Amino acid sequence: GIQVEQSPPDLILQEGANSTLRCNFSDSVNNLQWFHQNPWGQLINLFYIPSGTKQNGRLSATTVATERYSLLYISSSQTTDSGVYFCAVEGAIQGAQKLVFGQGTRLTINP
Amino acid sequence: GAGVSQSPSNKVTEKGKDVELRCDPISGHTALYWYRQSLGQGLEFLIYFQGNSAPDKSGLPSDRFSAERTGGSVSTLTIQRTQQEDSAVYLCASRRGGSGNTIYFGEGSWLTVV
Numbered sequence: 001g002i003q004v005e006q007s008p009p010d011l012i013l014q015e016g017a018n019s020t021l022r023c024n025f026s027d028s029v030n031n032l033q034w035f036h037q038n039p040w041g042q043l044i045n046l047f048y049i050p051s052g053t054k055q056n057g058r059l060s061a062t063t064v065a066t067e068r069y070s071l072l073y074i075s076s077s078q079t080t081d082s083g084v085y086f087c088a089v090e091g092a093i094q095g096a097q098k099l100v101f102g103q104g105t106r107l108t109i110n111p
Numbered sequence: 112g113a114g115v116s117q118s119p120s121n122k123v124t125e126k127g128k129d130v131e132l133r134c135d136p137i138s139g140h141t142a143l144y145w146y147r148q149s150l151g152q153g154l155e156f157l158i159y160f161q162g163n164s165a166p167d168k169s170g171l172p173s174d175r176f177s178a179e180r181t182g183g184s185v186s187t188l189t190i191q192r193t194q195q196e197d198s199a200v201y202l203c204a205s206r207r208g209g210s211g212n213t214i215y216f217g218e219g220s221w222l223t224v225v
């Protein structure tokens with residue numbers, strides 16, 4: 001099945017810094033989503049982005065489908081950005097129909 | 112409802128007991144998923160329902176796990192004869208239609224087997 005790798009596994013930054021999280025995937029995808037898991041375990045949708053670029057406030061994401069990677073950018077980090085960021089993909093193979101998750105990037109923003 | 116609703120939010124059970132976890136998807140969403148997340152780990156796919164099609168059960172870890180979806184809406188995940196390694200957060204998700212649409216997650220059911 002499709003493989004998803006996220007890097008780095010851990011990232012520690014000071015408040016105000018910028019960060020880039022990467023997601024590599026092994027095959028063509030119909031769906032790619034970025035999630036933020038908060039300290040209470042809730043998965044919050046950030047972006048639905050199987051291709052192209054999107055921005056939402058301080059966050060933006062770019063997926064280059066032909067090169068099989070996606071990047072999540074966080075600018076001017078705040079302590080509330082801390083948590084685990086997951087990339088999840090749905091392969092384009094007929095019948096795949098399920099999101100496969102990477103292992104996540106644990107982001108810690110220190111005040 | 113406004114979002115995916117799961118119950119109970121927390122469950123502590125004794126080893127060997129059966130548990131049922133409930134998921135109420137977003138109204139109008141035909142696809143429903145169950146995932147499991149052990150402490151500090153990523154999300155593990157368990158089972159997928161899409162409309163009236165046969166469910167994809169390929170992620171269920173053992174025959175102690177089963178799930179059903181009644182009337183194309185509410186789903187129940189049942190774990191029989193629970194073991195300590197079943198302790199995890201069980202997350203339900205739903206989406207409208209098939210591939211290519213956004214998937215939305217509930218807040219999860221935290222299961223602790225003692």
